[in-house]
Structure formats: C-alpha cells, structure tokens
Amino acid sequence: GAGAGSAPGPDPQEEPPPPLQAVLVADSFNRRFFPISKDRPRALLPMANVAMIDYTLEFLTATGVEETFVFCCWKSAEIKEHLQKSKWCRHTSPNTVRFVTSDLYRSLGDVLRDVDAKSLVRSDFILVTGDVVSNFNISKALEEHKLRRKMEKNVSVMTMIFKESSPGHHARCKEDDIVIAMDSATNRVLHYQRTQGLKRFRFPMSLFQNSIENVEVRHDLLDCHISICSPQVAELFTDNFDYQTRDDFVRGLLVNEEVLGNQIHMHVTTEEYGAHICNLLMYEAVCSDIIRRWVYPLTPEMNFTDDKNQSYTHSKHNIYRGVDVSLGHGSVLEENVLIGQGTVIGSNCSITNSVIGQNCRIGDKVTLDGAVLWDRVHIADNVEIHHSVVCDEAEVKEKVKLKPRCVLSSQVVVGPGITLSEGTVISLHPPDEEEEDDDQFSDDSGVNKEESKVKLKG
C-alpha cells in the first residue's frame, strides 16, 4: 500500500555532511549455494522467512545510510522486483535504493570500477554484500574513519569491521577464517591472511621490526564483510584492473603500502552481531542465531520488512507463530521454532530448532530437528528431517528420512520410504561444469567444494 500521509519531505538539509551512501553488491560471484541459487539469487534466499537482502538493507538503514546502490547481476530482475515491492522503495523510506544492473559484472572489482566510472559516490561509503546480517551500529567506526582521514589526508582508505568471536564459534565460517596482525595503538591492519587449509602461519619479519610498539596478532575475529571505504577505493580498483575481490585489494594495498602510502584500518566489535552468509553451514548458523534473538532488534516478530504476511507472535522458548497456523493434536513445538503464515501441521509432530515457511503442509508424526523449510513445502506423514534445507514447493513423501546436511532444491519430489544419506543434494538442474570458472573471481575461490551427490527425481 501507499505510505499514508506522513511523508517526511526533504527538509532544507544542511549541506555540510553529505548523505551517507552504501554500495550493496547483491551477487556473490560464486557458486557456493548452487543448486539453490540457480532458482533464486543468493540475496533473496529466505533467512527466517525474510530475504537476506532485507536484513542487509535494514542494517544499512538503521545505521544511517540514506542512499544505497544495489548492484545486481545474476537474476537481477528478480531482485529488482522483490525490492520494488518492499518497503525500501516506498517513498517513506529513509534510505533511497537505486539499482545498477549489468550482466557483465564478474567480480566485486567490476562493480567498484563501475562505481568509479559512473562516479556514484561523493564521500565515504559503506561496502557490503547482499548476504550480511548485522545489527552493528557503524557510527563509531565511521567517526574514527573520518577522523583518521582528517588527521592524515587520504592515507587510510578503508576500515574493515570485525566481530570478536573465538575460534570454533558456530557462526564463524571455516572458509572465512583469517589471521590478522594489527597495530594496537592505531588499529591499522599490518598483515592479513586467510588461514583455510593452513597448518602454520607465516608472518613477515618486517612486521615486528618496524617502529610500531605493540603488534597484535589476532585469530579471534570474524569478518563481517562490512567495510567503510573512501572514494579512493573505487579509484584504486580502477587503477589496478587485476583486483577482483576485496581480498585482492587488501593484499595489494598491504604489499604496496610503502609505494602507495595507503593504509587499511579495522574496527572490532564485541557486543553486536555481524555475519556474512557464505555457505549453507553459515546459513543454518545465522538462521538459528536470528531465532535465538542474537541479532536483536532484527527478530522475526519485529516484522521489520513491514510485510503483512510476516507478522509473528513470539512466545516462551523462542516459538514464533504466524497468522493462521494450525497445529495438530499432540504436536510439540519444543524450542526455537518459527512457523510461517498459513502452515498446517498434523498431529503428534515434534519440531525443534526449525524454520518453516508460509503455506506448508506437514503430515502426522513428523520429526523436524534443525530443518529449514521454505514456502509451500509438502511433507507427508512419518517423515524425519535433521539439519537440512528443503526449498520452495518441494515435496517429501511418506517415511522419508533426511540425514543431516541434505538439500532439496525447488520443486523436488522425494520418496516415499527412502533414506537420504548425509550431505545429499537433490536438484532439478544438472551440475554444469562450464560455469565453474566463475569461482576464481570470488572471495571463496580455491576452496574445495563439498562433495555432493546429485540425484534427479520427478
């Protein structure tokens, strides 16, 4: 519906502080979510029944961003359509969303070069991907960033946001593990290294030989993939056309620090939440964090997307129920359960730590533990699902058992009476190898893909 009356109207704004801008890259340029992302772009995957990009936009809006450029590539039309229907494109939205679409983007580097070419940004901007869930308030980090830029003109070009979380934390992605050396006095990043697959870390001697008094080497940081960038970042991407990812950029800058004289800083948050959903394990972890209210105020019952289909009641043990949910006799919702609007659950079911989308049909004696069901899923009687994802309109027939880490993508029909072993992925799309080379331009390149068996059904 149209926003009622109270349009804020562009007040005579004092010009000096330019509106805070953000660049949201609604594409991952990798295939970590294949085959799910074949049907639906990653930014639109439902996370506790709300598209991921909505979380990112809410984070940006809450932190004070007034203009967001959404860069889409894969399935850009769908993203555009989704956003145009959402509250972000209403005229009451404090955050103006602008779309930039092109099928030619192959990496983050391409996007930032385009930002520079079109000179979209006027001052410091926030760079995020469309799969970031956070309740972080950027203002303090932004202030520090601006102060640094003021003190030493154009030396610090980027501030990366990290969340403190000890190794082994469930929301810490193994693929994204990093070790960082920093100057504890100035928060300057001195060394940045991905640790995936490394048994030992190497640090250049120069790190400890220069004049910096305290060097901290940290392995307790989770990269939120939120960065505060100065316009120079876009220029630097243009100058160095081989930079494809943010990693390339950071590495290049640190190596050439002596030459170019640019620095990267970091900001560490301990209390707030921030996570980048880079694979299905993270998807599950962040989903459960949202249900457990770690990302407060971004909780399901807040209905921050202002969508009338997304109103939930929150009750004890983190049970969220949508409108018109029916629960059969003897069914138990133990804890951390989210049930979308119009879902019907049969009798004697046991549901725990699960997310169920809208208009699902669930039969009798079903056990769901850690399951993520999207919209319009049909589940017959006596089904057991453990820690698995079942996408839109999939159907699971009687007595099917899904062991942990199974994925049923859209419109798949499984069963009856079979047991899927751990890590089974079923999709209607054949695994096409020629797209594999996309991977090399993503942050997650070089990571061995989890072996997946692909079966075709129905």
Add this chain to the structure above:
Amino acid sequence: GWGPGSGPPDGVCSQAPELSREEKLQLRKEKKQQKKKKRNEKGASAEPAELGAPPEPGQPPAVAQPTSPPASADGPGDGEKPTGGKSKAELRAERRAKQEAERAQKQARKAELSQAATTAKPRQSPTEPQSMVKRLPEHVQVDDPAAQRKLAKKLERQQVPLRQDYGTKVNLFSHLHQYSRKKPLTQQMSIPSTVIHPAVVRLGLQYSQGIINGSNARCIALLEVFKQLIRDYSTPPNEELSRDLVAKLKPHISFLNQCRPLSASMGNAIKFLKKEISCLPDTLREEEAKEKLQDVIDKYLREKIVLAAEAISRSAFEKINDHDVILVYGCSSLVNRTLCDAHAKKGRAFRVIVVDSRPRLEGRETLRRLVRKGIHCTYVMINAISYVLPEVSKVLLGAHALLANGSVMSRVGTSQIALVSKAYNVPVLVCCETYKFCERVQTDSFVSNELGMASVPFLPPGTFSPTPCWAPGRQWWCVLLQGQEGEVLSLPLILMASPLSADDPDDLIVLRKGQAQLGGWAENKSLRLLNLVYDVTPPDLVDLVITDLGMIPCTSVPVVLRVKNVDQ
C-alpha cells in the same frame, strides 16, 4: 507456681562457669520460656502483684526478692491466701477488697510504667545486655564500641590483626562487618607471621577474595589446612598436646574469622576437631596423636562431605523424573552433583532452569558444569522467576546451613525463590548434608535475629527472612522499613542488590558500556550500598530436605541434631 521456675535462673547465674555447654543451653532455653510465660501472664490478666512484677530476668532472685516489685508497697493483702473458716460475706468482702486493691495497684502500675517507660528501659538494658554480651558474637556488635574494644583486645592478645570496616553502612545493618576486598587483612601483618601458619594466611586470603567460595569448599579447604597445621605442629616442652594444640588453633580461627565470618559448616568442623583434640588420650605419643588427628579429619571429610553427597544424590534421584523441569539457584556443589548423577548415571531426561543473580553470578558456573555434562539448560536472572515458574516442576536448592527451627539459611535470594515457588505450588526441595545442621535458631523477623542466636560463633551478615505475606520482590524494602520503625523518614536512599554479601559493597558496581554508575558511591553521603550474602527461608516454604539420612521435613532438624549429639 513460681518455685520451680525461679530455681534454674539462680543456678545459671551462680554456677554458670561450671556448667557444661549443653546444660547451659538447656537452662537458657528454660529461662527464656519462663520469661515468655511471665510476660504473657503479665499481659493477660491482672495477677497478684508479686507475680506481675517478677524478679528481673537474669538477676539473682536473691537480690530480687528483697527489693521486690515496687508496686507491692500499696498492695497490703496481696499474696495472702484466704484462710478457711471465714463466712461467705467475709470472703466476698475480702475478695472485693482484694479486687479493689488489685485494680488500684494495676492503675498505679500502669501509670508508673508509662512514666517510667524511659527509665525502665535503661534499667533493663544494662542488666540484659550484660548477661547477653558474652553470648552475642562480636560479628553482630560492630556498632557497639565496648564489644569492639574487647574484640580488639582479644585479637591483640592472639596477635591477629583487626580488619577495618569499609565505607558507610546501611543503618539497619550497622551491627555487621563490612569489609573491602581491596584491603586484605594481610596488609597489616608482617610476613612471615609469628603466630599464623602461612597455609592459614593463604587460606584466609582465598576466603576474603572469594577464591574459595561455597560452604562445602570452604570447609574442605579449612580441614585440609588444619591437617597441614597439625602435621607441622610440635608440642613445646612442659606442655600437653591436647591443651596446647587447641590454644594454638585459636588465633588461626580468629584470623580466618576476620577474613570472612566462619560458615556454619566450618563452625561445626572446628567444634568437632576441638573435641577430638581434647579427647585424645594422654598415653599417646605425639607422633601417634598427630597421626590419629589426621585420620580423624580424613574420616570427617569422607563421611560428612563426600559420602554424604553421594547418599543425597542417590536419594534425590528418586525425586527427579523424566520430563521434569528443575529450577536451581546459584551454585551449589551438591545440587550440581545430584543433577549430573541423575543425568549421566541414571539417564533421566530432564531440563534445568538455572536462576542467577548479581553481583556474583554464580549461576554461570552451574550452567558451565551442567552444559558440559550435556544437560539442557535455560539461564534466567532472578527477576524472571515468576515468568519461568509455571513450567517448573521442582525447585532444587542448596543450603548454607539448616537451623534448629527448620529455617534454611542460604545464598541471598533463596527465600525469594522459595516464596514465589510456594505461590505457584511448585515443590521446594533443599539438599543439605547433616554436618551443616546447626543449633542456632533464627526466626523470621530481622529484629529477633539480633538476639536469637547465641551458641554459634557467628551470625552471618543480615540474617532475616521475609514473612510470606510480603509481595515477592519487595521483601527487601519491607524489611528495611519494618526494621527502621520510626527512622523511616531519615532513611537514606539505599540501593539493594538482591544478591550479595555484606562483604564488599564495591561488588555491586557494574561496568556497563565502560561506565560504572556507582563508581563514586562512597563520596555520596546519602547513598549506601548493601550487599548481603545470606538469607533465611522460613520452614513453611520448604517442602522437603534431602539429607544423607534420607528425606526429612525441615522441622526435623532438632531431632537430627539430638541424634548426632548422642552419637558423638
């Protein structure tokens, strides 16, 4: 009916030193009862003056009799029994005269009482405290300079430093010590100390810093240190081990008591040890005697603590069923063990709700231990208990001590939980080893707490318990207002943290977003912090006590104590 009653007090005062402890206790009880009876009689009906104004309690009747009640002067015929052989009319006349006289006397007395209300009190107070002063432990008389001087003198004699009080105290609790954790007792000591064994110094510091915490842990640590003390002890020439060792222990005990008031469990353990030492036969050689004492201590540790915990865990298991939701509070080693055993050994499927409170947040330790064992836990703060209680099926609490009137003394907040549980009809089970039972009596109002305890060497800070009519969560204020009586108006703003001790008020300072709101509380004249450690839960809020002797109602404490006394 005075004859038998007035006898014992006489005996107490004249022969007190010769009487054994138990006898004294007995006598004291009798005396108290009599006093009560006397008062009742006084209030209920106009008694003959002789009865109405009995000899002052505690004063030898020999003195009281001659001075007699002041009112007796105008009662000519009182006390005289009408002799037989008089006519009815005579009798009636006599009765009327007597009634008349009584009435007049009563009037006179009333007038006198109201007049002498002010004088009567001072008259009583010098006598009463004089008899009480010996029994009231120093810890509850911090506001009495005389008692403090005495304590200082005693400590000086024992060469133990006196710990200085810290900060301003809440008026109502000025009789209790309030120490700062930042100023440990050892600051005033020369180290190595001449009298205090280094192991005891370390233990004292661990107590005062809260490193060793919890009734059982403190008792075990104490006995272990005493074992070391005995090992390192050698009898000086011309001394007897059983006498000298007890004397040597005394300064150590006072030192520990200065560090932190002894717990009931420690009090019992010390009592036991002293008895064992004094009962050592003279024929034993020193080495043998020391060996024997060590064995005795080991046996005490094993039987009273370790095996008792096992027995409790075994019988508590019967009360834990599948699908139970059990609420626990704070950190009790016994309760933790019981739950872990029920989960791991017996495979019961239950859920635990851990309730915690500031500033110690001991519940987190419970949470850590239970979660490590794979028990499904929920963690809430104490202000949320009424929210979680509807789903709770049992409340399982630990105890610091069980008092002779059945009251449960435990971490502050326990009585609040018991109160709310009662309101929700959730059974409250208390786990407590019998070695923590103690003969002290504390009733449910704060004022009587000051006088109530006598026998045990310490009154823990702020021992009182709410009466059930108080609304949950408001009890602290009620206590304050009640206790202050007329002083309510002058009551300064008091911030009450529902859970902590009268030890260090600085514990209440919470750092939030790098800011400590209470940081400068000492400078603010009208702000005082109160940090209580214990509270007392009245027996009617506790459904069952699980002990090593089985499950008993908490009113059976005196029975257990009696049986134990016979045993020893």
